[in-house]
Amino acid sequence: MTDHMQVFADLVRYETRLYNVLGERLRAQHGLTVGQFEFLRIIGGRDDCRVNDLAHEIAITVGATSKGVDRLEAAGWVSRRPNPQNRRSSLLGLTEAGRALLDAATPTFENELRTWLGDPLTPKALDQLAAAVALLRETLEDARVGMPTG
Amino acid sequence: MTDHMQVFADLVRYETRLYNVLGERLRAQHGLTVGQFEFLRIIGGRDDCRVNDLAHEIAITVGATSKGVDRLEAAGWVSRRPNPQNRRSSLLGLTEAGRALLDAATPTFENELRTWLGDPLTPKALDQLAAAVALLRETLEDARVGMPTG
DNA sequence: CCTCACTATATTCCATGGAAGATAGTTCTC
């Protein structure tokens, strides 16, 4: 029988280190953190993205997301425009500079990911991993569990 | 072909939420964070554990580890005793209260882990996940990559 | 044995996230 505690430890340590390597490259080549890259990727990937949408997608609080968007806006990569549906909220979008940065950083990110996620596994093992993790994520999200306060 | 970016996103979000659920239970029932639980588990699992060993195992910096141990020591769960091999370092150990707490918290942790990691997957899928993640972790560690500065 | 490079830990400063509260806008009810 598989030791859950061991799998948990391996998962967390793998991810911590993966996050670190990805961050090193993004930082060196584009001046970005992994978190910022993911903000840009999600904002760039959907029209009419609100702070709330971003927070749910990233699984952090709305407050923290709001602050993160402040920083990206100050850097000139993201803009808030009024939401015509609801005057309380803004719609987020990439600026031209933000889009260019995302386009430049994406190959860097994908290369590292290939090296440390794709290459070590057989295609079949990678597919199985992808399916398992998608299911596990879905299980938690369907149960609406592990959400931060926001 | 499997989308690496999607697997990465699922991995990170799954873990974030898993960490949150585990933390909620540990906090509610034992007044512990997941990080503290892992400190206790590792310290309790090896004799003669040094700050450096703990830092490498957890994949955070030595400085952060030192501060974490300070907090556990202040709480009365961990003790530093002089390392007879080397006067610069201390050996860490659980106090009686720390051991009791770890023993009490372990079943809580394992139950949640079973619910959100073991139960959703078939035994075979869990084994495959365990093997894949162990290999991925090992790949990064063998390459000595993704280590924080410490 | 002295000095220098190195190692183990501790400490300081800064950035980021969570929790809770504040604000403004929206919706539901009567």
Add this chain to the structure above:
DNA sequence: GAGAACTATCTTCCATGGAATATAGTGAGG
């Protein structure tokens, strides 16, 4: 259509981790 309840975001305060630095202690040469 006025007020209560709710929602979306922002803001403030606090805890934790990284990076850089400080402080001992150790070991290798000469």
